[in-house]
Amino acid sequence: MPLKPSNSIPDIVIGRLPLYLRALTHLRQEGRDVTSSHELGEKLGISSAQIRKDLSHFGGFGKQGTGYQIDFLIDRLRKVMQVNQEWRVAVVGAGHLGSAISRYRGFRDRGFRIAWVFDADPAKIGTKIDDFIVQDVANMQDIIRSNKVQIAMIAVPAEQAQQVANLLVEAGVRAILNYAPININVPPHVMVQYIDPVVHLQHMTYYLLSDE
Amino acid sequence: MPLKPSNSIPDIVIGRLPLYLRALTHLRQEGRDVTSSHELGEKLGISSAQIRKDLSHFGGFGKQGTGYQIDFLIDRLRKVMQVNQEWRVAVVGAGHLGSAISRYRGFRDRGFRIAWVFDADPAKIGTKIDDFIVQDVANMQDIIRSNKVQIAMIAVPAEQAQQVANLLVEAGVRAILNYAPININVPPHVMVQYIDPVVHLQHMTYYLLSDE
DNA sequence: TCCCGATTGTGACTTTTTCCACTATTCTAC
DNA sequence: GTAGAATAGTGGAAAAAGTCACAATCGGGA
The missing domain is CATH 3.40.50.720 (NAD(P)-binding Rossmann-like Domain)
Incomplete structure (x- = not known):
């Protein structure tokens, strides 16, 4: 029931972004700086491959061997979803x-x-x-x-x-x-x-x- | 996040049943007795084929040429979802x-x-x-x-x-x-x-x- | 410096989901 | 009784979604 058809990124992917953002925000509140697709996946009950693939639609937000910088990823997801405004x-x-x-x-x-x-x-x-x-x-x-x-x-x-x-x-x-x-x-x-x-x-x- | 894996009916199908039930209840409240997969689909933004296939998992609830008896279908869906009890x-x-x-x-x-x-x-x-x-x-x-x-x-x-x-x-x-x-x-x-x-x-x- | 463990990004593959289109059936009108 | 319109149920094709597995890369420690 949402969606514009024109865009190339599947709506189901867009639908997961808020969940990623929410989990990342909690991680940051716990004082964490960095996370991995594996950890995020565990929290959300989603496979790590899924998360990596979803995020890769919007660019390479992570670093091999290290993972994702939480603050950076939150910032990017907010921009993608346009919730960096009120x-x-x-x-x-x-x-x-x-x-x-x-x-x-x-x-x-x-x-x-x-x-x-x-x-x-x-x-x-x-x-x-x-x-x-x-x-x-x-x-x-x-x-x-x-x-x-x-x-x-x-x-x-x-x-x-x-x-x-x-x-x-x-x-x-x-x-x-x-x-x-x-x-x-x-x-x-x-x-x-x-x-x-x-x-x-x-x-x-x-x-x-x-x-x- | 729901689901038992054992069962053969896809969880995504189960997830649509409540929507069907809700729409059928409204139709009945409007005094309707019979509906079709096409009408139901229009109301819900789902293709008629989808609805027919979903329902067919649980048996033939409709009648060719006629459609679905609303009361009957409501009753069956309630039983399937076990909400015929409180x-x-x-x-x-x-x-x-x-x-x-x-x-x-x-x-x-x-x-x-x-x-x-x-x-x-x-x-x-x-x-x-x-x-x-x-x-x-x-x-x-x-x-x-x-x-x-x-x-x-x-x-x-x-x-x-x-x-x-x-x-x-x-x-x-x-x-x-x-x-x-x-x-x-x-x-x-x-x-x-x-x-x-x-x-x-x-x-x-x-x-x-x-x-x- | 170099090796090792960790982790991303991604192309290929698999599985799931949706859609198509056809047959069989039902009802209505004449 | 028959023709025609409507519609369910369904096998198979198509599309979408998800998973796998591997190359590339990074950081840390010896």
Whole structure:
């Protein structure tokens, strides 16, 4: 559901880069300076050859015999994924989930800043979530347009997700992270990714032994 | 990170089944009785051949010329994924995210029931989240053991995720959904899946045009 | 200086996944 | 009853993804 076809690097490779970046950041936090494809692979459950091949798409980041300089590799991956800048993100939906997302501190140092939270419920509009004030969804398109917001997260009930997506797309959003458990239709130039815990759970229950 | 190797059906196929089930449920909610691989594929952005082949792993669920009886297919998929029963799930972490998860109504009719919420913070232990009371994580292993809990969600800070996972595994949990943005190590008989919004966002920013 | 162990980057190969296209079947309309 | 349109199921081809294994290179130590 993401992807531009034009580019030569497989999307599945792009999808692993954030995992590499995350693992590298943890290694650095532990004070490490250098790592190897083998070590990284162990941490991630991915073969070392895979990691080397993935990284080689973007140039030779490592040194034979030594491995990868962590700081250097982090820097390069950030640039490749364009998270060496801060993307401002809009959140639609200020319910339990939307609030939790908006309060989450973990976006900031990984390239994203929640900058707006929208809701349609008059009882929620104007209330504060941490720093920001919940905005009326009626003003959403204006705000998105004037701020050139490219990324939004949908945290509304499934019934409203498509409608919200339509508004976002019309206002110029190019990337949507949809927490609502429903597939949404968007034009080809817009990317959508989904977060649905039940999908993961059901995937796992297939393999579980039901002992009841 | 899921998977038993023994089985003959590819894990990637298993991973799509929840998506099929979700789309079928929506179709039924719209009052539809029958659908086709083509329609399903359109909704999901998957080729119709893919869907037919995936489903054919589990038997002939459709009828040539007609398509798939939605109720029947839902029933079969539920059985295949073992979500025709209700799995009781433990949530570890009663912060903003853990609370939002615990309050979410969407698990129930898809095969899962949040049954316990644990936290280590004395200020949170004993407080109510909807119906249930936040339990002391010190009692977690006992509760998991005596109730034979097989599934847990981790919603604690990254630093504590591995430690929590260790406790869960030791107590007999077989499937973990980890919301903490860190890879955790578990024995091979335990499945782990991850939810990290930043991973999805970074995946998408690779393709965005940074106009700043 | 030279050797040895470690590790990358990569071409070739293998495995997995997806797609194609065809047959068989079903339903509807006439 | 028959023709025609629609659609599942499927074997095999094609494409994609992953793995292997080796040459090249690096750093450290004798």
